[in-house]
Amino acid sequence: MWFFITPEVVYGQDAVSRLGQLKGKSAFIVTDANVVKLGFVDKVKEQLSKAGIGSTVFDEVEPDPSLETVKKGSSEMTKSGPDLIVALGGGSVLDAAKAMWVEYAGPGMKAEEINPFTTGMGLQNKARLVCIPTTSGTGAEATWGIVLTDQAEQRKMSVGSRETMPDIAIVDPQFATEMPPGLTAQTGMDALTHSVEGFTSSWKNDISDGLCIKAIQLVFQYLPRAYKNGQDMEAREKMANAACIAGMGFINSMCAMAHAAGHSLGAVFHTPHGRAVGLFLPYTIEFIGDVREELWAEIAYSIKLEVPKGKKAGPILAEAIRGLARSIKEPLSIKETGIPADSFNNSIEKLVDNAFADFQLVTTARVPSTEETQKFLRYAYEGKSIDF
Ligand SMILES: [Fe+2]
Numbered sequence: 001m002w003f004f005i006t007p008e009v010v011y012g013q014d015a016v017s018r019l020g021q022l023k024g025k026s027a028f029i030v031t032d033a034n035v036v037k038l039g040f041v042d043k044v045k046e047q048l049s050k051a052g053i054g055s056t057v058f059d060e061v062e063p064d065p066s067l068e069t070v071k072k073g074s075s076e077m078t079k080s081g082p083d084l085i086v087a088l089g090g091g092s093v094l095d096a097a098k099a100m101w102v103e104y105a106g107p108g109m110k111a112e113e114i115n116p117f118t119t120g121m122g123l124q125n126k127a128r129l130v131c132i133p134t135t136s137g138t139g140a141e142a143t144w145g146i147v148l149t150d151q152a153e154q155r156k157m158s159v160g161s162r163e164t165m166p167d168i169a170i171v172d173p174q175f176a177t178e179m180p181p182g183l184t185a186q187t188g189m190d191a192l193t194h195s196v197e198g199f200t201s202s203w204k205n206d207i208s209d210g211l212c213i214k215a216i217q218l219v220f221q222y223l224p225r226a227y228k229n230g231q232d233m234e235a236r237e238k239m240a241n242a243a244c245i246a247g248m249g250f251i252n253s254m255c256a257m258a259h260a261a262g263h264s265l266g267a268v269f270h271t272p273h274g275r276a277v278g279l280f281l282p283y284t285i286e287f288i289g290d291v292r293e294e295l296w297a298e299i300a301y302s303i304k305l306e307v308p309k310g311k312k313a314g315p316i317l318a319e320a321i322r323g324l325a326r327s328i329k330e331p332l333s334i335k336e337t338g339i340p341a342d343s344f345n346n347s348i349e350k351l352v353d354n355a356f357a358d359f360q361l362v363t364t365a366r367v368p369s370t371e372e373t374q375k376f377l378r379y380a381y382e383g384k385s386i387d388f
Contacts (some may be wrong), residue, residue, distance in 0.1 A: 091138025139189025139247020189278025198250030211249035264354035333383030
C-alpha cells in the first residue's frame with residue numbers, strides 16, 4: 001500500500017485571496033524579518049481580516065532553521081492559541097512552521113522525533129497549516145518533509161511524516177517577484193533537482209512521474225527567463241508552479257544522492273540548499289549512470305535534447321544541466337562555491353558521515369559505498385565528471 005499525499009493547492013495570480021475565504025478564529029503567521037520588510041505580511045493580514053481572523057506574527061525564522069527557533073516559535077504559538085497557522089516565506093520558514101505545528105498541536109511530541117512512520121498526531125484537531133512560498137524551488141508548501149539544523153552537531157535533520165503535510169498551499173507568483181537573480185537561480189535549481197531525482201529514485205512511481213517530468217520541462221523553459229527578468233510574470237508564475245509540482249512529485253517518491261550530499265555540504269559550509277543540491281545533480285546523474293539510462297533518455301526527450309544514435313543520454317543530460325546552471329551563474333563545482341581546499345579536505349569524513357545519515361542516499365537508484373561517496377565528493381570539489 002502506497003500513499004500519494006498533497007495539500008489543497010491554490011495557484012495563479014491573486015491566489016492569496018483564498019485566505020479571505022477561510023474559517024477560523026485566530027491566525028499565527030510564521031515568517032522572517034525580510035518578508036515583513038517586503039510588505040508581504042501585511043497582504044496576508046489584510047486577507048485574513050476579510051475573513052474576520054486576527055493574527056499574531058512570529059518573524060524570527062533564520063535560514064537553515066535551528067531546533068531552538070522551533071522551540072521558541074512553538075512556545076509563542078502556545079501562548080497565542082491559534083486555530084490557523086500561516087507560514088509565509090522560503091523553505092526554511094515553511095519547514096520551521098511545520099515543526100512548530102507538531103510541537104503546538106501534537107500530543108506532546110518533539111519535532112525532531114517525527115519520522116515517516118509517525119501517525120495519529122491529529123494536528124488538524126487544533127490548527128490547520130497554510131503554506132505560502134516566497135521563493136520558487138523548495139516546494140515545501142506541498143511536502144511533509146522538514147529540514148532542521150542541529151547547530152551543535154553541524155548536521156541537518158530530515159524529519160516529518162505524511163501528517164506534517166500542510167493543509168493548503170497558496171502558490172501566488174506575486175510573492176516571488178522580489179527574489180533577486182541569485183536566489184531565483186539557486187531555488188530554481190532546487191526545483192530541478194527535486195524533479196530529476198524524484199523521477200529516477202528507487203521509489204519512483206506512476207503517480208509522481210508525470211509531475212516530475214512536467215516540472216523539469218517548466219524549469220528548463222522558464223528559469224533562465226525568471227533569472228533575467230524578475231518582473232516577467234509569466235516566467236515567475238511558471239516557476240512557482242514548477243516548484244510546487246516538483247514538491248508534490250518528489251515527496252511521494254523521494255530524492256537521491258544530490259540531496260544527501262547537498263544537505264551534508266550545507267550543514268558544514270552553509271552553502272544555500274538549492275545551490276548545493278543543484279551543483280551535485282550532474283555528478284549524481286553520472287554516478288547513477290546506466291542504472292537509469294532509459295529514464296535519462298525520457299527526460300532528454302521531454303526537453304528536446306538531442307541524443308545522437310549510439311550515445312548515452314545520461315552524460316548529455318548532465319551537460320545540459322551544467323549549461324543551464326552556467327547560464328544563471330550557478331557554480332558547477334564545490335571549489336567554485338568558494339570553499340578552500342584545506343577546509344574541504346579537513347571536513348571530508350564529516351561530509352561522508354552526514355551524507356550517510358541522510359535517508360535519501362538509500363533511495364538513490366545506485367547506492368554508493370563509503371569509498372564511492374568520498375570519491376564522488378572529491379570529484380565534485382574539482383569539477384571532474386564522474387567516471388567510476
Ligand atoms: Fe531540495
